[in-house]
Amino acid sequence: MTLDFLGTLQRTHTCGELRTTHSGQTITLMGWVNRRRDHGNLIFLDLRDRTGITQVVLDKEVSPEAHAKAEAARPEYVIAVTGVLRNRGEGLANPNMPTGDVELVAHSLLLLNDAKTPPFSPAEDAIANEEVRLQYRYIDLRRAEMQKNFLVRSRVAMAIRNYLVSQGFLEIETPFMTRSTPEGARDYLVPSRVHPGHFYALPQSPQIFKQILMISGFDRYFQIARCFRDEDLRADRQPEFTQIDLEISFPQMSTIFAVAEGFLHAAFRAAGIELPDEPFIQMTYDQAIQKYGIDKPDMRLPAMVDLSATITPELRESLKIDPTLPILGFTIPRVSTLSGTQRRGLVDEIRKFFGDSGLDFLDVARLRTNATFVPLAETIEGRLSAEMSRFNGVSHTSEDLAVVITPKPGTPAMWNYDPQWIYKRIGALRLELAKKFADKHKLFEQTQTAADFKFLWVTDFPMYEWNEETKTWDAAHHPFTSPHEEDIKSGALVNDKGSVRALAYDVVLNGTELGSGSIRIHRKDVQSEIFRSLGMSDEEAKARFGFFLDALEYGTPPHGGIALGLDRIVMILAGAQSLREVIAFPKTAKAIDLMVDAPTTVSDAQLRELSLRTVTRS
RNA sequence: GGGGACGUAGCUCAGUUGGUUAGAGCGCUGCCCUGUCACGGCAGAGGUCGCGGGUUCGAGCCCCGUCGUCCCCGCCA
Numbered sequence: 001m002t003l004d005f006l007g008t009l010q011r012t013h014t015c016g017e018l019r020t021t022h023s024g025q026t027i028t029l030m031g032w033v034n035r036r037r038d039h040g041n042l043i044f045l046d047l048r049d050r051t052g053i054t055q056v057v058l059d060k061e062v063s064p065e066a067h068a069k070a071e072a073a074r075p076e077y078v079i080a081v082t083g084v085l086r087n088r089g090e091g092l093a094n095p096n097m098p099t100g101d102v103e104l105v106a107h108s109l110l111l112l113n114d115a116k117t118p119p120f121s122p123a124e125d126a127i128a129n130e131e132v133r134l135q136y137r138y139i140d141l142r143r144a145e146m147q148k149n150f151l152v153r154s155r156v157a158m159a160i161r162n163y164l165v166s167q168g169f170l171e172i173e174t175p176f177m178t179r180s181t182p183e184g185a186r187d188y189l190v191p192s193r194v195h196p197g198h199f200y201a202l203p204q205s206p207q208i209f210k211q212i213l214m215i216s217g218f219d220r221y222f223q224i225a226r227c228f229r230d231e232d233l234r235a236d237r238q239p240e241f242t243q244i245d246l247e248i249s250f251p252q253m254s255t256i257f258a259v260a261e262g263f264l265h266a267a268f269r270a271a272g273i274e275l276p277d278e279p280f281i282q283m284t285y286d287q288a289i290q291k292y293g294i295d296k297p298d299m300r301l302p303a304m305v306d307l308s309a310t311i312t313p314e315l316r317e318s319l320k321i322d323p324t325l326p327i328l329g330f331t332i333p334r335v336s337t338l339s340g341t342q343r344r345g346l347v348d349e350i351r352k353f354f355g356d357s358g359l360d361f362l363d364v365a366r367l368r369t370n371a372t373f374v375p376l377a378e379t380i381e382g383r384l385s386a387e388m389s390r391f392n393g394v395s396h397t398s399e400d401l402a403v404v405i406t407p408k409p410g411t412p413a414m415w416n417y418d419p420q421w422i423y424k425r426i427g428a429l430r431l432e433l434a435k436k437f438a439d440k441h442k443l444f445e446q447t448q449t450a451a452d453f454k455f456l457w458v459t460d461f462p463m464y465e466w467n468e469e470t471k472t473w474d475a476a477h478h479p480f481t482s483p484h485e486e487d488i489k490s491g492a493l494v495n496d497k498g499s500v501r502a503l504a505y506d507v508v509l510n511g512t513e514l515g516s517g518s519i520r521i522h523r524k525d526v527q528s529e530i531f532r533s534l535g536m537s538d539e540e541a542k543a544r545f546g547f548f549l550d551a552l553e554y555g556t557p558p559h560g561g562i563a564l565g566l567d568r569i570v571m572i573l574a575g576a577q578s579l580r581e582v583i584a585f586p587k588t589a590k591a592i593d594l595m596v597d598a599p600t601t602v603s604d605a606q607l608r609e610l611s612l613r614t615v616t617r618s
Numbered sequence: 619g620g621g622g623a624c625g626u627a628g629c630u631c632a633g634u635u636g637g638u639u640a641g642a643g644c645g646c647u648g649c650c651c652u653g654u655c656a657c658g659g660c661a662g663a664g665g666u667c668g669c670g671g672g673u674u675c676g677a678g679c680c681c682c683g684u685c686g687u688c689c690c691c692g693c694c695a
Contacts, residue, residue: 035655042652055655075645094655117646120629124644124656128629131687184695204695231694232619465695478695578688589688 001072004110009080016052020087027104028082029054030112032142033073034088034123043070046106047081047104048123050147055103056081066109066506072304075123076139083107099549130580134594137585145563149582152271153570157224159270159567160244163263169220174209176226177204178552182544183420183479185229188239190277196611202240203226205563208548210247211480211520212398214559219249224566232589235578236512236568239591244515247561253505257282260562264514264569268453271573275450280507284460289420293328293427295461299454300443302391304330304426307404310379326419327362327406328426331384331541333392334441335401350403353429359422360408378405403433422433431511444510446575448605453572455509463487463500464533472535479505479530481518482560488526493533507564514569517562524552 011030018027031049043058044114057505058070066081073079083106094100097283106346119135120128120144133140135425140146161171180187180201187201203209205227215219225245233239256438261280268275281299288295307327316323338346344366350361364380367373385396396402405426438444447450463483464473475481483493487500503519521527527549542549570582580586587593 035657037654037657038651039654039657040651042654044654044657046655053655057653059652061652083631089653092653092655099653100655117628121645124642126630129625129687132622132629134687181695186654207695229694232692234694235689237694475695481695588686592686594687609635 001111001114003113004069004080005110006080006110009082009110011080012052015047015049016055016098018054018085018099018102018104022085023087023102025085026082027085028080029104030080031078032115032122033079034078035071035075036073038071043067045073045079045081045125045362047079048142052098054099055097056083056109057103057105057483059105059108062105063107063109063280066106067530069109069111070106073109073111074115074117075121076118077111078113078115080110080112081106081108094268101140104259106290123554131588131594132360134580134586137595141584146581149570149576150573150584152574153566153582154574155270156267156570157566159265159266161224162268164220164222164246165475167220167259167262169222170218171223172207172213172218173223173567174203174225176201178209181208183475188228188230191612193609193610204229205243206245207478207480208545210245210561211559212548212551213410213518214247214249215554215556217249219557220246221561222246225563227597230591233587233591235580236571238567238579238583238586240587241579241583242566243563244566245393245561245563247559249557249559251519251558251560253459253503253519253560256519256560257505258563260515260517260564261455264455264507264564268450268573272451273450273573274449275453275455280455280457282457285458285501286460288458289423289427293423293430294511295458296506296508296511296513297456297458300435300452300457300510301430302331302333302387304328304423305383306432307380307383310376310383311406315376319406321407321409324419325407326422327404327564329380329384329402329404330426330430331388331396332401332403332430332437332441333388333443334399335437336399336440338401338510344554346401350405350429354405354425357425358408359405361424362404362406365401365406401433401437403429426591448575453509458506458508459504460484460501461504461506462498463502463504464497466498466617473533475530475534477502477516477518479534479536480520480527482521482526483530488529493529497533503560505562507562509572512568512572513565515562517560517563519558519560522552522556522558524549524556527552 009028011212012028013022015029015031029047031047034046034048034053037044041060044545045056045058047056058067060067082258083104083105085102088094088101088103117364118139118498119132120139122139124517127143141150149299165171177190177200180189180199185204187204190202192198192200192201206225210221210223223245225243226240228240228560230239231237246259248259257279265275283291285295288297290306291297291302305328307329311319311321311327314322321327347361347363354360364377381396381402384402388394388396388400407422434441434443454477463481465476467474482503484501487493492500505518506515506516507514521530528538528541532538536544567579567582571579574582585593592598
């Protein structure tokens with residue numbers, strides 16, 4: 001088969017834009033053959049570009065040459081068609097496609113390029129195995145769904161840029177090759193040729209640079225920044241990902257919240273969703289743990305209810321439940337009435353979930369079978385009903401699944417758990433059951449309206465985390481996060497690290513952490529004190545962050561900021577279940593790029609130039 | 619590092635208790651067809667059952683190992 005040269009031909013329109021108003025015009029389209037329907041002397045080609053599909057008609061009587069070329073055309077061939085647009089006749093229109101009222105009657109057709117039969121068809125709705133999709137990513141990206149995802153991504157990024165620029169932010173780039181810092185995630189390292197044995201690290205985030213920019217007087221900085229972390233992956237974690245990173249001088253927390261909410265409104269508007277014009281709700285970390293058992297609550301589900309007050313001390317005594325431990329209940333809405341078998345299965349499942357952890361399912365239905373406990377059952381159900389009512393304005397019904405978890409009776413002495421551990425464990429069960437019954441309660445379904453998106457701020461994270469392995473206090477956020485000023489004044493930094501609250505906050509959407517930030521430390525003396533409280537000697541701190549400590553001494557303004565995951569925002573807006581759906585060239589769970597086949601070994605010559613030698617680990 | 623699911627034609631999948639020549643749909647190839655739009659009709663090609671080893675008279679199926687993809691835990695300041 002002979003391919004045609006393009007010559008000076010230019011396309012006049014795109015495949016998605018033609019309507020009856022264009023009828024009668026001579027039009028040139030270029031694109032890919034989506035499907036071919038060959039009726040002998042009449043051939044239909046669906047011509048596709050990223051904007052849509054237009055039906056092209058090849059009539060042997062109109063142009064035998066064009067018709068002959070269409071006979072040779074196959075799916076994914078690249079062609080140019082020139083012809084006259086006409087309205088389809090009565091009964092011939094296709095109401096299922098935007099261009100379905102018109103068709104292009106081809107007078108000439110150029111075969112610009114042929115194509116091997118692709119391993120899977122971008123025209124099909126059924127999607128192939130992800131391994132094949134990633135290997136042939138260029139074909140996968142032709143699918144309408146993927147094209148849509150990247151259109152959303154581009155628009156969202158642009159909307160955020162526009163918003164931040166309108167708010168006085170400067171976009172400033174920071175290095176990709178920087179210095180390794182021992183904290184946090186593992187670094188991706190880049191060997192230096194010029195300095196044998198020395199390495200750059202790819203940034204886990206532009207954290208220190210953006211703080212330096214504040215010191216430099218750029219009082220509002222932002223960047224759509226690539227970040228790199230060498231940790232194991234998940235559906236919502238890629239080794240390189242994109243953050244909307246920003247920092248503000250002289251802020252209150254509320255300043256940063258307002259900016260972040262502002263650009264989220266703009267981003268959602270760009271995706272066609274108008275969020276309500278009211279501030280996101282806020283709760284402290286402690287409240288989040290107690291009400292949702294997690295630091296990123298999914299507000300599409302009712303909260304947990306503390307039933308401790310419902311169980312009288314006498315009852316606790318008789319049930320042998322430690323009086324200091326919480327008893328929690330929660331409701332999964334609209335699960336529908338369970339049969340006896342289903343109920344027993346569920347109880348087994350819950351007991352299995354808790355294993356020998358010392359938590360147990362309290363079956364309210366069984367309480368009702370014993371006259372002594374009927375009032376208790378009623379009180380418990382009343383409390384759960386109140387939460388349901390608060391949640392969605394409708395009281396608890398028998399269709400809703402009520403779950404009550406107690407510390408297992410009779411083993412109080414074995415308990416030395418932190419109550420927080422119990423909240424978290426039960427919170428995990430809440431999510432587990434919500435996922436299990438997602439089909440029933442439908443609260444996770446997306447209708448792409450504002451009501452689907454439940455935002456909140458979680459504030460006052462703990463400053464320190466106890467590291468059981470090293471028996472030390474680690475920074476829960478990062479070591480540049482400012483504690484509450486009162487917690488510095490009170491001496492808690494030294495005396496009671498567990499109680500110190502950080503001026504750190506997360507923005508959470510539907511149980512996903514979208515972003516995280518903090519007010520930073522701007523005083524050298526406080527920064528040094530924090531390093532010391534983390535068990536870092538002055539010498540160590542100097543060795544690791546000397547340049548930064550130096551910079552702090554030259555007039556550092558109070559500052560703070562936040563970074564939000566662009567990939568996650570787009571993923572949620574696209575209704576996707578994985579970041580790979582919104583990253584053009586993502587990596588697999590083992591951090592491999594199946595298309596380019598990276599990483600690879602390199603030649604000995606390359607290694608020698610870098611003064612490197614590889615060793616095989618046993 | 620740990621747990622789980624999956625791997626059979628280009629794609630999506632079926633394959634009985636281990637038993638003759640491993641199937642289907644889509645796609646592909648050829649021929650026919652002037653109103654289709656997931657066109658239709660006829661004919662056809664296409665398989666290292668992920669890979670290696672074992673058990674067995676006999677393995678897609680059982681066992682051991684290994685590789686790959688996905689999900690989860692750990693990890694991700």
